[in-house]
Amino acid sequence: MITQPALAVEAWTIHERELNLDVLAQTESVFALSNGHIGLRGNLDEGEPCGLPGTYLNALYELHPLPYPEGAYGYPESGQTIINVTDGKIIRLLVDDTPFDIRYGRLQSHERELDLREGVLRRTAKWISPTGRSVKVSSIRLVSFTQRAIAAISYEVEPLEDPVHIVVQSELVANEALPDAGTDPRAGTVSLAPLESEEHRVQNLRGLLIHHTRASRLRIGAAMDHLVEGPEGTTMEAESIPNIARVSVSVRLRPGERLRIIKFLAYGWSSRRSQSAIHDQLIAALTAARSTGWEGLLAEQRDFLHEFWKNAGIEIEGDAELQEAVRFALFHTLQACRRGEQHPIPAKGLTGPGYDGHTFWDTEIFVLPSVTLTVPSAAADALRWRHSTLPLARERARQLGLRGAAFPWRTIHGEECSSYWPAGTAAFHINADIAYAVAFYVACTDDRAFEQEVGLELLVETARLWHSLGFLDAHGQFRIDGVTGPDEYSALANNNVYTNLLAQQNLRAAAEAARRHPQVARALGVDADEMASWSEAAEKMLIPYDQDLQVTPQDDAFTSYKRWNFADTTPEQYPLFLHVPYFDLYRKQVVKQADLVLAMHLRGDAFSPEQKARNFAYYEPLTVRDSSLSAATQAVIAAEVGHLQLAYDYLAETAFLDLYDLAQNTCNGLHIASLLGTWTALVAGFGGLRLRGDSLAFAPRLPEGITRIAFHVVFRNRRIGVDITATEVRYALLEGEPLAVWHESENITLSTQEAVIRPTPRIQAGPRPKQPPGRAPLKRTARSLSNGTTEPPHHNS
Amino acid sequence: MITQPALAVEAWTIHERELNLDVLAQTESVFALSNGHIGLRGNLDEGEPCGLPGTYLNALYELHPLPYPEGAYGYPESGQTIINVTDGKIIRLLVDDTPFDIRYGRLQSHERELDLREGVLRRTAKWISPTGRSVKVSSIRLVSFTQRAIAAISYEVEPLEDPVHIVVQSELVANEALPDAGTDPRAGTVSLAPLESEEHRVQNLRGLLIHHTRASRLRIGAAMDHLVEGPEGTTMEAESIPNIARVSVSVRLRPGERLRIIKFLAYGWSSRRSQSAIHDQLIAALTAARSTGWEGLLAEQRDFLHEFWKNAGIEIEGDAELQEAVRFALFHTLQACRRGEQHPIPAKGLTGPGYDGHTFWDTEIFVLPSVTLTVPSAAADALRWRHSTLPLARERARQLGLRGAAFPWRTIHGEECSSYWPAGTAAFHINADIAYAVAFYVACTDDRAFEQEVGLELLVETARLWHSLGFLDAHGQFRIDGVTGPDEYSALANNNVYTNLLAQQNLRAAAEAARRHPQVARALGVDADEMASWSEAAEKMLIPYDQDLQVTPQDDAFTSYKRWNFADTTPEQYPLFLHVPYFDLYRKQVVKQADLVLAMHLRGDAFSPEQKARNFAYYEPLTVRDSSLSAATQAVIAAEVGHLQLAYDYLAETAFLDLYDLAQNTCNGLHIASLLGTWTALVAGFGGLRLRGDSLAFAPRLPEGITRIAFHVVFRNRRIGVDITATEVRYALLEGEPLAVWHESENITLSTQEAVIRPTPRIQAGPRPKQPPGRAPLKRTARSLSNGTTEPPHHNS
Numbered sequence A, B: 001m002i003t004q005p006a007l008a009v010e011a012w013t014i015h016e017r018e019l020n021l022d023v024l025a026q027t028e029s030v031f032a033l034s035n036g037h038i039g040l041r042g043n044l045d046e047g048e049p050c051g052l053p054g055t056y057l058n059a060l061y062e063l064h065p066l067p068y069p070e071g072a073y074g075y076p077e078s079g080q081t082i083i084n085v086t087d088g089k090i091i092r093l094l095v096d097d098t099p100f101d102i103r104y105g106r107l108q109s110h111e112r113e114l115d116l117r118e119g120v121l122r123r124t125a126k127w128i129s130p131t132g133r134s135v136k137v138s139s140i141r142l143v144s145f146t147q148r149a150i151a152a153i154s155y156e157v158e159p160l161e162d163p164v165h166i167v168v169q170s171e172l173v174a175n176e177a178l179p180d181a182g183t184d185p186r187a188g189t190v191s192l193a194p195l196e197s198e199e200h201r202v203q204n205l206r207g208l209l210i211h212h213t214r215a216s217r218l219r220i221g222a223a224m225d226h227l228v229e230g231p232e233g234t235t236m237e238a239e240s241i242p243n244i245a246r247v248s249v250s251v252r253l254r255p256g257e258r259l260r261i262i263k264f265l266a267y268g269w270s271s272r273r274s275q276s277a278i279h280d281q282l283i284a285a286l287t288a289a290r291s292t293g294w295e296g297l298l299a300e301q302r303d304f305l306h307e308f309w310k311n312a313g314i315e316i317e318g319d320a321e322l323q324e325a326v327r328f329a330l331f332h333t334l335q336a337c338r339r340g341e342q343h344p345i346p347a348k349g350l351t352g353p354g355y356d357g358h359t360f361w362d363t364e365i366f367v368l369p370s371v372t373l374t375v376p377s378a379a380a381d382a383l384r385w386r387h388s389t390l391p392l393a394r395e396r397a398r399q400l401g402l403r404g405a406a407f408p409w410r411t412i413h414g415e416e417c418s419s420y421w422p423a424g425t426a427a428f429h430i431n432a433d434i435a436y437a438v439a440f441y442v443a444c445t446d447d448r449a450f451e452q453e454v455g456l457e458l459l460v461e462t463a464r465l466w467h468s469l470g471f472l473d474a475h476g477q478f479r480i481d482g483v484t485g486p487d488e489y490s491a492l493a494n495n496n497v498y499t500n501l502l503a504q505q506n507l508r509a510a511a512e513a514a515r516r517h518p519q520v521a522r523a524l525g526v527d528a529d530e531m532a533s534w535s536e537a538a539e540k541m542l543i544p545y546d547q548d549l550q551v552t553p554q555d556d557a558f559t560s561y562k563r564w565n566f567a568d569t570t571p572e573q574y575p576l577f578l579h580v581p582y583f584d585l586y587r588k589q590v591v592k593q594a595d596l597v598l599a600m601h602l603r604g605d606a607f608s609p610e611q612k613a614r615n616f617a618y619y620e621p622l623t624v625r626d627s628s629l630s631a632a633t634q635a636v637i638a639a640e641v642g643h644l645q646l647a648y649d650y651l652a653e654t655a656f657l658d659l660y661d662l663a664q665n666t667c668n669g670l671h672i673a674s675l676l677g678t679w680t681a682l683v684a685g686f687g688g689l690r691l692r693g694d695s696l697a698f699a700p701r702l703p704e705g706i707t708r709i710a711f712h713v714v715f716r717n718r719r720i721g722v723d724i725t726a727t728e729v730r731y732a733l734l735e736g737e738p739l740a741v742w743h744e745s746e747n748i749t750l751s752t753q754e755a756v757i758r759p760t761p762r763i764q765a766g767p768r769p770k771q772p773p774g775r776a777p778l779k780r781t782a783r784s785l786s787n788g789t790t791e792p793p794h795h796n797s
Helices: A021-030 A275-312 A320-337 A362-372 A376-388 A390-399 A429-445 A448-469 A497-516 A518-523 A528-539 A582-586 A596-602 A609-622 A631-641 A644-655 A672-686 B021-030 B275-312 B320-337 B362-372 B376-388 B390-399 B429-445 B448-469 B497-516 B518-523 B528-539 B582-586 B596-602 B609-622 B631-641 B644-655 B672-686
Strands: A007-009 A013-016 A038-040 A055-057 A061-065 A078-082 A091-095 A106-115 A120-128 A134-143 A150-159 A164-173 A195-203 A206-213 A219-229 A235-241 A244-253 A259-270 A314-317 A690-692 A695-698 A708-715 A718-725 A728-735 A739-743 A746-750 A756-759 B007-009 B013-016 B038-040 B055-057 B061-065 B078-082 B091-095 B106-115 B120-128 B134-143 B150-159 B164-173 B195-203 B206-213 B219-229 B235-241 B244-253 B259-270 B314-317 B690-692 B695-698 B708-715 B718-725 B728-735 B739-743 B746-750 B756-759
Touching: A007 A320, A038 A134, A038 A150, A091 A134, A091 A150, A134 A275, A150 A164, A150 A244, A150 A275, A164 A206, A164 A219, A164 A259, A195 A219, A195 A235, A195 A244, A195 A275, A206 A235, A206 A244, A206 A275, A219 A244, A219 A275, A244 A259, A259 A275, A275 A320, A275 A708, A314 A320, A314 A672, A320 A362, A320 A376, A320 A644, A320 A672, A362 A376, A362 A429, A362 A672, A376 A390, A376 A429, A376 A448, A390 A448, A429 A448, A429 A497, A429 A690, A448 A497, A448 A518, A448 A528, A497 A518, A497 A528, A497 A596, A596 A609, A596 A631, A609 A631, A631 A644, A631 A672, A644 A672, A672 A708, A718 A739, A728 A739, A728 A746, A746 A756, B007 B320, B038 B134, B038 B150, B091 B134, B091 B150, B134 B275, B150 B164, B150 B244, B150 B275, B164 B206, B164 B219, B164 B259, B195 B219, B195 B235, B195 B244, B195 B275, B206 B235, B206 B244, B206 B275, B219 B244, B219 B275, B244 B259, B259 B275, B275 B320, B275 B708, B314 B320, B314 B672, B320 B362, B320 B376, B320 B644, B320 B672, B362 B376, B362 B429, B362 B672, B376 B390, B376 B429, B376 B448, B390 B448, B429 B448, B429 B497, B429 B690, B448 B497, B448 B518, B448 B528, B497 B518, B497 B528, B497 B596, B596 B609, B596 B631, B609 B631, B631 B644, B631 B672, B644 B672, B672 B708, B718 B739, B728 B739, B728 B746, B746 B756
Parallel strands: A695 A739, B695 B739
Antiparallel strands: A007 A013, A013 A106, A038 A055, A061 A078, A091 A164, A106 A120, A120 A134, A134 A150, A150 A259, A164 A244, A195 A206, A206 A219, A219 A259, A235 A244, A314 A708, A690 A695, A708 A718, A718 A728, A728 A756, A739 A746, B007 B013, B013 B106, B038 B055, B061 B078, B091 B164, B106 B120, B120 B134, B134 B150, B150 B259, B164 B244, B195 B206, B206 B219, B219 B259, B235 B244, B314 B708, B690 B695, B708 B718, B718 B728, B728 B756, B739 B746
16 A cells, blocks of 8 residues: 555546556556447556456456355346457567566656546566666557547567567467455455357457356457558467467567557457358458548547547536546546447446446446536447346346336346345336436437437336325325335435435426327326326325424435444445445445445425524434445535535545555556546536426536536537636536526526636525434545455445 | 044044055154164064165264355355165065065054153054965054163064965164155255265174264164064074165964064264274173063163153143043154253254254244253253353354354254254344253253353343344444344344243343352353343343334334235235245345234233234234244233133144144154144143243133043142143142142242142134135144155254
8 A cells, every 4th residue: 555646646547657556457458448348458568567457347247156145035046247359459578588577677767647538558578677678668549439440559579788589479268367466355256267169260350259157148259450560570370269269470679670560450259140140240340440540530539539539528627637537438438338339337447347247326326427418329228228228127126126227236247147136136227217317318409319218118117116105095095015225234224315306306307308208108007197196106206204303214215224433433434335234324324435425416396595594413423434426426516505615525536536546456456436426526516407397407616626617518419518717607508509507596598609607506405414423425635555356246336 | 645643642642543655754753763873764564665764873963065046145055864774673584584564465453553651663563464364463552751762662573374484584774775866956955875884784683783874973773672472493694785784583473383583773973983883882782672672671661751741741631632632732742852961952852854853943943942841951951051152153153253152043053054044044033042942941941050150141141142133223222133033034124022021031031140149140151231231232232112003013014014815815826935936035024923913922921912902813814824833922912911722722722733744845854843832832822831030820711612631740849730721720740849820820839738729711803814715723623644755854853
């Protein structure tokens, strides 16, 4: 563990100035490249040393049995896990017969730089071999946003003093050895050699491997081709065996000469297509990439990102580190989802094997709203993926004795993979979360075609689920008993307010959408009675309230429980789930992650400002943030109720989670939802952005220390700029037809003609609430980096 | 499945008149012999055919890992399971070289008879071999109540027509092949060859095998010796290999001649003693048994049972089948516990491998009260076993963050073996159940030495648990949140009334016992403040009440839940836990087994008669009895509130559970607690026996169809007879000093001088309550016998 990172703070790059082997696995996650289809961890070109080798293809998974000492009806019996596929990143180098390995010889310099505008990872190293030969190695790696199946690497080597004999081996390697995951059952199941060979081939400078997974029977292919620029005498050869394809380039270089290799990589997989179809697809992708060329790929990448930053631009003054962090977050979010194209967005993106590569509610609640406002088509794609899993979700609902669709708590392919039902199956809110994301997307884009084709059916089937899950009780209230809300330190609660409020919105949204698309609704079997029953359930939804405390309880019983004994809980006892049994967490007032507070963000309309302030003050001293999903939400509500410095502190915690490895498990992949929490805390927190009906509303404010926050959002085919300083807020319509938005309670109309300027509102707040002892927001000065593998349980993303 | 059993109804025997291979495994359980230390399933002498071979030693277990797809803090990682040890029952017979196997040749007759007064299993078979030789085989088997380490078999064979050459092989066989348990995770883990050989030896007619278990490292020895009576020319030889010791007797028999072999079997095991110590112990036991001789063992057994039936005598007129069933139940209970001697009483006794051989709360709540009133020293022994596990229970409490002792939900050795915590760890009532049994035992025996040495510490440590598990809330009520009561279709409930009432009694009993034994209490660290805190918690214990319904809810929220949709539940969907997910059972009004109704039995003082009647009427239509533990309790309360015919029906269900295989899993062992429920339904139900303070109280009544119930109980060194007919009740003190007891609200004094006679009280009840559709008490006419292996989950004993 070190206390200062080797990362320099720069506006548009993540720049590592020296290599620290202790944090290698963490930096492999930070420097991961992905386009949402292919993911390459930031492993060194030469493969070793390595924290955790990782090459992933979105939605490609292997199956493994889930063994229960005591099974029961409805338990999932098969798990799905992301696997490390054929590694095409590897370019080994021999300098006068000595392998280039930075653990030997002397590393004079080593720099890596993730360029957020160019979309490439650059590396330069100067190295003196154990036998005294010095070379400079430079590489640039990209995973193309524009050519979905393609990654590419430019690799250069030159001698610095003496002539050297250089051999470069560019490889495809399947079934790489992985480090021992230890005995921690939460590390996921890793098969030692998950891939079975079907084909291996080399021809000229081209190599190809095709494999399939053993249990899930998915076929996966990787291919490479090369351009070589070297002095006269450069020789090349190629060979393959079932798990390796290798192109070797050999040359004697004198100082001033250099060898440059452009490696084009193509990936593809399918559950259905034949070996020869995959083969041909890879060759075609390589042909297209070669035709574009290395410079062409770089230019496409740059143009693509230019367009992205135009829509997703965000500027912060007064905190350069935060400026860098929010761009880092947005860049990795883009990488996680851009070319997913109806595949899921895993909690870790494609940056590591954490959480088995599963997708959770993170996607719909913490990722898609921001994506909707910056890259709306990617949000639509992710929801189309959910929609494609509807048959499985319907089947699951039938299995559980429910109507409609019951989406899985965690999955890759669509089947429920959570083996702990109190925080899996019982966490039905995932269904309302999906409905929330659908309604949010439709409201922000007015994409009626999407609503008709995809959104309505998702809304209808989730509404049906809620209607069958709850019931009208003897007092005429619609109860939803025995479910688990977002806070995983509570479970099987009655009338969890978050769940009930989101289910209420789900029921209403379904009825409204059905009214907008009567024909499609009829085709889905929706009739007037059913719509009325949804409206009635929504109308009569039970939202408990504690009159004694004047507080909204998290659920019926929560405020009756004993408060957790925080005073006697030592710092080493966090995260609590590793040190105390669930039964005890469930029966006490202790909150793992924002639950009622999240409800106040997503359903702010259901609480008065005073109630929000009282609730926030009540839950702050109970919330331990043992989940990384909490800080951003607390920042949003802290900002709303006026605790601006506290909001800033939470913003910092979420912003630096991975860059500073605050959760000690960045090695297994980045926390995409938490990273994006940085954007949320800035835009929904200090910008106060909410949907009010179908309109955007803002309630801007700034904490001390930040002098300006400016951000862009896209909304209903418009691009809007909001520029907040301590004194004034400037709203500008950058593109599109005039639009009315809310500034606090004032409705203002924006047009491209002229910006609207308003004074930045002031807000009074009560005394700053206290967190549980030792659980105040993490400071960035407490930066620590580790290769530790502690990871929250699988259901706690 | 057959609809009529082959069992004849006889007052003192269980008599099987013909062999039905379809129900072999079930009858092996019914005909099991045990003394609480050694258990022999009723396997045929010759070993095959066989339903499930079984030879068990109480508390001898093997360990196996408990794999969790997603582990968490406090989960038990190691399971314990009963194992089939060295089988000494086997006596193989060859008739002119043809093995005696009733599946071949022709079985002319086959009878088995479990004699409840003699304590033996008799068998006679007449068989014609495939080659036409006819023989008569007779055996008598016993497991000695008086010589704890000893079982013995008398085996006779005689030709019926022609001379035959007979070979009898008497064996000890370790690591017998077991039938495949299938993929049902509830069948428990069975190791293929659990025993590793340490010693094998034969000498003359004596054989001995010593093994140890692989993981639990327990040493187990079995030895045999023989007396052979045969005509001249009888030859004998012996041999051994690591898993087999064999004594072979060969002779040519003419009609009128016979071969008789007396086999003495000795068993011993230890976690500490050496191989040679075990060896010598076995030889000593054999020597003693030989010295007693076969006839001597028979006589001791008869005398022992005579004494037992004197104390535990029960007579029923009007229902001969019930008369047999209750004796069968008492006999097997005696077998399960008599010579356990500070070992646990497993849920299945030593009659089969069901529930992995674990002990549950069944012992303290359903077995020990009856045992206390019939064989009090055996009850004391069982509680001494619990006491011996206190260090482990204290350690478990520490692990869970609690004070005092947290006893395991299921165990053999004392460690928690339940892998499903919502119905294991969270079922804390096990601790109050133990305290209940302690207090009940002390009240019924006035055994102050036991209280001082064993009882007080159990009461104190369980009271400490409750005090740390609950808390005084803002309203001054003592709440116990998030625990699971007896009904396993509810879990993690707040203020389960059963739990809170038994915890209340636990806290009070601890304070009272500490006052009676101040010195011991001080040594246990109990001071006046702690006693006061227990009393305060008891005093302020929250007992929820539903004012709207005028019903005691099972827990805070139970009566708010949706009622289970019984109308749409098909008969095939029972037991529900095999067909619906737990989350849904937990959030609905559906009761697996008596919970609030059990509280009304054990804490009748906490309810008015009217409240009992209302509560019973409320819970009957919700109670599906998917646990065999329920019917007897429902019988008791049905009788108390006056539904006498319903009580009779429930009595019949529990009485015939195993004889008629009503639960379809008798093959895995008998349900000791349910069997004994027959006694409870008769004595506590129709006898109305309760403790009122430290006195016995009766409230006798008879249903139509039973003309007389007479029973004995032992109480405070007295033997009391109660004789109930439709018109009068006769109370007699059969032995001991005069004693005051309650007849209804009248205090009467019994002496050996003269019986007290009172008219049998009449009681009015409302309309007979309805059970859920299809869940009325099972009729004995619906008798069905099967070898099925369906077994409720491990936590549902």
